[in-house]
Each structure stands twice: as structure tokens, then as C-alpha cells.
Amino acid sequence: MSYLKIRKLLTAVCIVSSVTLLPVLQAKEINVMAVMPEGGNTYRQAQMLADSLTKTGYKVNFVKTNSCVNTKHFFENNPQTPAIYLFTDLLYNEFLATECDLPLTKDNFVTTVNFRINALCSAAAIHPDADSAMSLFKSTRSITIASVTSTPPSVIESFGAALGKKVTMVPYAKTSDSVRGVLSKDADFWYGGLTAGIAGNEQLFCWANTGPKTINNMIPLKELTPAYQQSEYGSYGYIQSNGLDANTKKVLKQDLDAIFADGEWSTYFSKGYMIPGDKLRHIGVDQIIKNTNLNK
Amino acid sequence: MIDTVLIMLLGTLLGIMGGLLPGIGVTVTLLLAYPFIEGFDLIQMLVFYLAIVSASQYSGSVIATTMGIPGDSSSLPAVTEGHALFKRGLGQYAISGAAIGSTFGALVAVAIVFSIMPVAVTLIKSFYNNNVQLCVLIVSSALIIFTYGNKVQNLMLFLFGALLASIGISMVPYAVMWPDIVPYKTFPALYQGLPLFPVIVSLFVIPTIAGSWNTTFSNLPGVFDSTHQKITTHLAEYFKNISSSIRGSLIGSVCGLVPHVTTVLASNVSYIVEKKIGIRNKTYNHNGDSKSLIAAETANNSAGFVQLMPLLLLGVPITTSEAIILSMLEHNSFLVNYTTTIGSGLFNQLVLWFVAINFLAFLFAWPMAKHVQLLYKVPYRYIIAIIVATLFFMVWYLGARSHNEIYYLLTFAALAPVGYMLRNTNTIIIILAFVLQDKLLAAIVRASIIWTS
Numbered sequence: 001m002s003y004l005k006i007r008k009l010l011t012a013v014c015i016v017s018s019v020t021l022l023p024v025l026q027a028k029e030i031n032v033m034a035v036m037p038e039g040g041n042t043y044r045q046a047q048m049l050a051d052s053l054t055k056t057g058y059k060v061n062f063v064k065t066n067s068c069v070n071t072k073h074f075f076e077n078n079p080q081t082p083a084i085y086l087f088t089d090l091l092y093n094e095f096l097a098t099e100c101d102l103p104l105t106k107d108n109f110v111t112t113v114n115f116r117i118n119a120l121c122s123a124a125a126i127h128p129d130a131d132s133a134m135s136l137f138k139s140t141r142s143i144t145i146a147s148v149t150s151t152p153p154s155v156i157e158s159f160g161a162a163l164g165k166k167v168t169m170v171p172y173a174k175t176s177d178s179v180r181g182v183l184s185k186d187a188d189f190w191y192g193g194l195t196a197g198i199a200g201n202e203q204l205f206c207w208a209n210t211g212p213k214t215i216n217n218m219i220p221l222k223e224l225t226p227a228y229q230q231s232e233y234g235s236y237g238y239i240q241s242n243g244l245d246a247n248t249k250k251v252l253k254q255d256l257d258a259i260f261a262d263g264e265w266s267t268y269f270s271k272g273y274m275i276p277g278d279k280l281r282h283i284g285v286d287q288i289i290k291n292t293n294l295n296k
Numbered sequence: 297m298i299d300t301v302l303i304m305l306l307g308t309l310l311g312i313m314g315g316l317l318p319g320i321g322v323t324v325t326l327l328l329a330y331p332f333i334e335g336f337d338l339i340q341m342l343v344f345y346l347a348i349v350s351a352s353q354y355s356g357s358v359i360a361t362t363m364g365i366p367g368d369s370s371s372l373p374a375v376t377e378g379h380a381l382f383k384r385g386l387g388q389y390a391i392s393g394a395a396i397g398s399t400f401g402a403l404v405a406v407a408i409v410f411s412i413m414p415v416a417v418t419l420i421k422s423f424y425n426n427n428v429q430l431c432v433l434i435v436s437s438a439l440i441i442f443t444y445g446n447k448v449q450n451l452m453l454f455l456f457g458a459l460l461a462s463i464g465i466s467m468v469p470y471a472v473m474w475p476d477i478v479p480y481k482t483f484p485a486l487y488q489g490l491p492l493f494p495v496i497v498s499l500f501v502i503p504t505i506a507g508s509w510n511t512t513f514s515n516l517p518g519v520f521d522s523t524h525q526k527i528t529t530h531l532a533e534y535f536k537n538i539s540s541s542i543r544g545s546l547i548g549s550v551c552g553l554v555p556h557v558t559t560v561l562a563s564n565v566s567y568i569v570e571k572k573i574g575i576r577n578k579t580y581n582h583n584g585d586s587k588s589l590i591a592a593e594t595a596n597n598s599a600g601f602v603q604l605m606p607l608l609l610l611g612v613p614i615t616t617s618e619a620i621i622l623s624m625l626e627h628n629s630f631l632v633n634y635t636t637t638i639g640s641g642l643f644n645q646l647v648l649w650f651v652a653i654n655f656l657a658f659l660f661a662w663p664m665a666k667h668v669q670l671l672y673k674v675p676y677r678y679i680i681a682i683i684v685a686t687l688f689f690m691v692w693y694l695g696a697r698s699h700n701e702i703y704y705l706l707t708f709a710a711l712a713p714v715g716y717m718l719r720n721t722n723t724i725i726i727i728l729a730f731v732l733q734d735k736l737l738a739a740i741v742r743a744s745i746i747w748t749s
Contacts, residue, residue: 038327044623069484070699097472098465098487099480125421144749149470168749170426170742173467173734176612176619177555183610184424186746197622200631201611203421271629 029059031083037066045086052259068100075242083242089292090235094150109285111253113237115275119194121206123183130207142166146178146187155230162228196271210234236288303340307347308656315352318365322617338630343649345621350653353596354661357394370559372724373567373592380584392530394593395661397541401594402654404545405601417609430739440728443572457729464489468738485703493694494704497687498711499726503719540587544594552599555614559599566595608637
């Protein structure tokens with residue numbers, strides 16, 4: 001084959017491949033939104049997501065909107081721009097308090113990322129074992145629980161109804177504040193998301209969890225109080241989208257599910273005692289939407 | 297070891313730069329440094345953090361004294377007293393006094409922490425009881441309002457600051473505040489609340505600058521006096537105010553434990569107490585008071601160390617920057633609690649590093665005092681013009697970092713005329729009320745729930 005023919009052939013291959021690959025390459029371009037400011041957990045997860053997608057071959061544009069208002073503004077101005085963000089039902093409810101609604105629907109739902117289990121803990125110096133903590137439940141008529149304000153009131157109220165006693169939530173702006181609260185005897189117990197930090201805090205004794213099984217001697221709350229309707233309450237993390245057509249969403253979902261099952265993310269989930277998305281395939285989008293509406 | 301020394305140097309340099317740039321502070325410096333920190337071990341991360349926190353306090357007082365710009369709310373006394381001393385030609389004494397006081401405060405804080413270590417966990421836990429926090433916040437607010445000046449006017453200024461701070465969403469109670477009055481629908485950004493930096497610039501810096509407009513450096517006493525360069529002169533000047541420094545250390549060591557307002561509360565309460573004592577003893581100088589300045593700066597650095605104790609002992613952060621460093625530590629699988637910090641002996645190492653950091657920051661800050669006189673050669677109005685331009689840029693820049701530049705500039709534009717109108721009042725009270733409002737409200741709400749449960 002002459003040099004000229006080879007050149008023509010290569011040119012043809014280049015043209016054909018560029019024409020056929022162009023839509024695929026375009027489909028791989030995505031905006032990853034950071035809907036909360038730098039420094040927090042949500043921002044770090046958004047960064048991790050952007051990094052993972054980049055490694056998978058996506059051309060990622062990392063957009064820092066930092067608030068619900070800015071995110072909504074971005075979508076209003078760019079309705080067709082393909083974008084995704086990692087969201088949780090707790091964060092959704094926090095945003096709702098600002099009258100800023102970013103509702104989850106079947107159309108904008110991409111995939112479930114994880115389920116964060118909640119824990120019931122007490123100050124280790126006061127209740128160093130489950131028996132001691134349980135005796136307080138049996139002996140007193142009223143109990144106080146330190147928690148963050150974004151905990152839906154129904155979660156605490158129905159706990160009181162199941163126990164047949166008055167349960168009052170002592171509210172705090174941040175998780176760290178609420179931990180300080182229970183350690184300083186503002187409240188009898190602490191309730192909130194189980195993280196590596198909470199589980200590793202030796203000042204706290206966590207003895208019950210809202211997951212399906214015992215974790216580190218934390219018994220499932222549903223075994224402790226079968227009548228408690230919210231005994232399995234936790235927070236879902238999920239990917240919400242904007243401007244994605246059905247096909248692109250399908251491909252993206254497959255890629256994301258593979259990403260969340262890989263080393264970095266699975267380590268992240270197991271360290272934080274989270275149930276990863278691949279173990280939650282039986283949970284439909286309806287259940288997550290129901291969770292997001294608990295505060296409405 | 298050599299790695300940790302280099303990390304200490306890097307942290308100190310970054311801290312000094314962060315303190316020199318208004319509005320940047322510890323949190324932003326730490327976030328900017330995030331990529332460098334990934335591979336550090338536990339002691340290196342904590343040394344790096346301590347270096348940024350401590351060094352920024354030293355350089356923050358330099359910029360506050362010379363330019364009249366507060367790096368953050370803890371530099372407000374340095375702007376009031378340090379800058380007044382600067383305009384009297386005593387800027388070098390103000391800077392050296394603040395630097396020596398800061399080092400002294402750090403050493404006293406270390407001594408206090410060691411002396412209470414056997415009961416530190418119990419003491420700190422008790423301190424975070426809501427009733428105790430409520431008392432501390434009420435006493436601090438009362439000191440701010442009723443210690444000196446026109447008490448009615450102070451109360452009005454405090455209420456004004458608290459009212460401004462209440463705009464937006466309150467976390468405790470969980471509610472949108474003043475929904476019928478504040479136009480949230482028209483300006484949704486108001487849900488976030490008013491941003492602190494434009495509020496400080498418009499309601500504190502603008503009135504301060506307005507009062508300085510007619511200042512000139514000509515014929516100021518002792519501006520180019522060569523005795524200002526002698527270290528013994530500076531030390532002698534500082535030791536005249538040693539009692540103020542001791543009081544500042546003690547106040548700073550207590551206020552440093554108040555969540556979210558640690559160094560801000562420490563420096564301002566210490567300043568107010570010292571000013572009150574000065575007025576009572578008729579020693580307070582209304583044109584720049586060294587004792588009040590040194591007390592505030594000493595308290596600052598005492599609080600800077602003490603604020604770390606809840607994190608190291610209980611694994612619980614009490615400031616935004618501590619929450620960030622904890623998140624970085626947890627991301628790298630480091631657990632922070634009594635066993636890993638105190639029990640392992642890591643705390644003792646950390647104290648030695650902290651002392652070294654303070655001497656290093658002091659050595660960096662000291663030459664700045666020598667070079668202050670160069671500023672006297674620049675016409676004062678030029679300096680003010682540069683300050684205003686810098687602040688305007690920083691308002692824009694800090695807003696742009698969160699896609700809120702228009703909101704930041706509008707907040708500045710709306711409040712700057714108010715600041716100018718209030719130029720003859722003590723607007724530091726507005727800022728302190730702005731910072732304390734949500735803590736005070738949350739403590740009151742929680743107390744009502746706890747008492748009735």
C-alpha cells in the first residue's frame with residue numbers, strides 16, 4: 001500500500017471516528033455541583049464525586065454554588081445544562097426551611113448513594129453500658145435527647161409515643177454542639193447520624209442504632225422498641241440531576257454505581273458505618289421521596 | 297522531625313499571610329492549604345493548624361495597628377487602640393507590645409492548661425452545660441453594654457447589631473426570622489443572613505476611617521526617634537503593662553472555651569475590662585491606650601491555645617477551622633480523643649511545638665515593628681485610599697468565592713452610610729452583638745426547653 005493510500009485511509013478513519021465518537025464524548029461532559037460551602041461534608045463528597053468521574057473519563061466541570069438559592073438560580077438560567085449533585089434528605093429539609101425547594105422526582109433521580117444510620121448514645125461517664133442507659137428509659141417519665149435541628153420532629157415525637165413517656169428534643173445547630181450538649185448533661189441522650197467520629201468518640205457510649213443489625217454492640221432500635229414507627233429512620237444520600245435525557249441518565253447511573261462500588265467510596269462508606277447504594281437496590285425512589293417529605 | 301520543622305515554618309508563614317489579609321483569617325487559609333496537608337501525620341497536621349492559628353494573631357495586630365483594618369473581629373481592639381497609638385507616632389510600641397503580649401499569653405495559657413490537666417476533662421464538660429454557657433454569654437453581653445460610655449446608647453447599638461444578625465434562618469430555633477418584615481422573596485440571598493465581613497467593614501472600619509480623615513503625620517512626636525529601634529526600650533515599655541497582660545491571659549483562657557466566638561470574645565472582653573479599669577484609675581488614654589491593647593492581644597493568643605482543648609480532650613471542635621481540621625484528620629483515619637492526644641503523650645510534644653511556633657511568629661512580627669516608620673513617609677490620605685480600595689476588593693473577593701459578590705457589595709453599600717452616620721459612637725458594640733446574637737438566642741431557647749422538660 002502506498003504512502004498516499006495509507007494517509008487517505010488514516011484520514012478517513014479519523015473523520016469517521018470523530019463523527020461517531022463526538023456524541024459519546026459530548027455525553028461524557030457533566031457539571032458536578034457543590035451545593036454547600038467548602039469545609040463541610042457535602043462539599044468534600046462533591047469533590048470526591050468530581051474526582052471519581054474524571055478518573056472514569058468524564059469531562060467534569062466542578063460548579064460551586066454553595067447554597068440552595070444559588071443552585072436553583074443556576075438551574076433556572078441553565079435548564080438544559082447536564083448537571084448532577086449529591087444530595088441527602090436531611091439537606092433537602094434544611095434547604096426547605098429557606099423556602100428553597102429542590103424536590104426529588106422520578107425524573108431527576110439518578111441513583112442511591114448510601115444510607116446513613118442514626119445512633120442513640122449517652123455520655124459514657126454517666127451511662128457506660130446498655131443496662132444503665134436502659135434503666136433510665138424504664139425509671140423516668142420524661143427523657144431529653146440532644147440532636148441537631150434538622151432532625152424531623154416526628155422522629156423524636158413518635159419515639160415518645162412508642163415508649164409511653166415524654167421525650168423532648170434539645171436542639172443544636174451542629175452535630176459537634178449536640179455532642180457537647182449531652183456530655184455536659186444538657187440532655188440524657190444523643191441522637192444523630194452515626195459517623196466514624198461519633199463511633200470513635202470515647203466520651204460517648206452508643207448503644208442503639210437505626211440499622212437492620214447490631215453494629216459495634218449497638219443493638220437495632222427496632223428490637224429495643226418494636227412499637228417505634230421511626231426505628232429504622234436514617235438519611236439517604238442520592239444523586240439528583242438537571243438537564244439529563246433518559247439515555248444519558250441510564251449510562252451515568254451505570255457509571256456512578258460502578259464508582260460507588262469501588263475502593264475509595266466503599267472504604268468511605270464502611271468507615272462511616274453507612275449502607276452503600278448497591279445494598280439498597282430494593283429501596284425505590286418512592287421511599288426516598290417519602291423520607292425527603294418527613295419535614296413538610 | 298525535620299519534616300515537622302518545615303511544616304511549622306510553612307504554617308507560620310501562611311498564618312502570617314492570612315492574618316495580614318483582611319477577611320481571610322484562619323479558616324480560609326486552612327482551606328487554601330488543604331491540598332498540602334493530605335500526606336501529613338497527626339502531629340504534623342496539628343502543628344500546621346496551630347502555626348496558622350497563632351501566627352495569624354501576630355500579623356493581624358500589625359495590619360490592624362498600622363492600617364486600621366481588622367483582620368477579623370478579634371482585631372477590633374487593635375484597630376481602636378493600636379491604630380490610635382500609631383497615629384500618635386507610637387505604632388512601633390503598639391506592635392511590639394502586642395507581639396510580646398501575644399507570646400506571654402500563649403505561655404500563660406500553656407501553664408494554665410498543664411495546671412488543670414488532672415481535672416481538665418471534667419471542667420471542660422461542665423463548662424459546656426447550657427446554663428453555664430448562658431451565664432457566660434449574658435455576663436459578656438452585659439460587660440459590653442454597661443461597662444463604659446452612654447449605657448442607653450450602647451444598649452441601642454447592641455440591639456441594632458443583634459437585629460442585623462437575626463436576619464435569615466435561625467438554626468435554634470429552626471425558623472426564618474422576621475418573614476413579614478425582611479423581603480426574602482425579593483432578595484432570596486437574605487435567607488443566608490448578612491455576611492460578617494461587609495458588616496464589619498461598613499459598620500466598624502468606615503466609622504473608624506471617617507474619624508481619621510484629617511490626620512497627618514507631620515510633627516508627630518517621636519516618629520523617627522532612633523530609641524524606638526532598641527529592643528530594651530520595647531521590653532521596658534511592655535513590662536510597664538505586665539499586669540494588664542496577666543489579666544488578659546486569664547480572661548483569654550476562660551473565653552477561649554466559648555464555642556464559635558473563642559478569640560473574638562477573649563480579646564474584646566479583655567479589652568473592655570481593661571478599659572474599665574483604666575477609666576476607673578484615670579490611667580486610660582483616649583488617644584490610644586497601651587494597656588487595653590496589650591490585654592486584648594494577650595487574651596487573643598491565650599484563647600488561641602485554650603480553644604484547642606475541647607478538640608484534643610473530647611474530640612469535639614468548637615470553631616469552624618477546628619471542624620475543618622478534624623474533618624481532614626478523620627479523612628486521613630486519625631482519631632482525636634483523650635487517649636490519642638493526652639494518653640499517648642502527643643499533647644506534650646504539641647505544647648513544645650506551640651511554644652516554638654509562638655517564638656517563631658514573634659521573630660517574624662518583630663521586624664514589622666521596625667519597618668512601620670516607613671509608612672509615615674506616605675501621606676495619610678493615600679493610605680486611607682489604599683485601605684478603602686483593598687477593603688472594597690476584599691468584600692468583592694470574599695463574596696465571589698461563594699458566588700455572592702453582588703450580595704456582599706449590596707450589604708456593604710446599604711450599611712456603609714449607616715456606619716458613617718454612627719462615626720461618633722462606639723460601633724464595636726454592633727459587631728460584637730452581631731457575632732454573639734445566635735449563640736445567645738440558642739442558649740436562651742435551649743434553657744427554656746431544658747427547664748420545662
